[in-house]
Each structure stands twice: as C-alpha cells, then as structure tokens.
Amino acid sequence: MGLKGKLISQTEIKGCKDLFHEMFKNKPHHLPNVVPQTNQAIDLHEGNWGTIDAVINCNFTVKGQEKVVKVSIEDR
Numbered sequence: 001m002g003l004k005g006k007l008i009s010q011t012e013i014k015g016c017k018d019l020f021h022e023m024f025k026n027k028p029h030h031l032p033n034v035v036p037q038t039n040q041a042i043d044l045h046e047g048n049w050g051t052i053d054a055v056i057n058c059n060f061t062v063k064g065q066e067k068v069v070k071v072s073i074e075d076r
Contacts, residue, residue: 026050028058037061047073 013020023030026049032039040059047054056071 028056040066045070 023034028049029042029044031042038061040061041057042059043057045055045057052073052075054073056073058069058071060067060069
C-alpha cells in the first residue's frame with residue numbers, strides 16, 4: 001500500500017521562473033545535474049515527461065538518508 005498526499009512548499013529562487021517550471025514539468029531528469037548532493041536519479045518508468053499517467057522514480061537524499069519515491073501523475 002502506498003502513501004498518497006500532497007507536498008506543498010515555497011522556496012525563493014533566483015532565475016527565470018519559466019525555465020524553473022520547464023525543468024520540473026518536462027525535464028525533471030536534469031535535476032541531478034543541478035543539485036547532485038540531494039538528487040541522485042530521476043527516471044521515467046511509464047508515459048512521457050510532464051503528461052498524465054506518467055510514472056517517475058526519484059532517488060534522493062534527505063538528512064544523510066537515501067530515499068526512493070515513485071511518483072504517479074493522475075488526472076482528477
């Protein structure tokens with residue numbers, strides 16, 4: 001059984017908001033290049049980047065502990 005929920009956060013960034021949005025929507029696999037200390041890998045398992053029914057696997061580090069998250073993008 002998986003955990004379902006929402007993660008909401010606010011972070012101030014310096015840079016172009018459109019490029020930031022583009023990276024998270026269509027190119028999240030580039031995040032390990034931007035922040036390699038926290039994101040080790042982001043892989044697409046099903047579907048296409050930024051589309052409904054995409055399944056994404058994320059490997060990252062939080063407070064020194066490695067975590068794995070499987071993200072499923074659904075339409076409501």
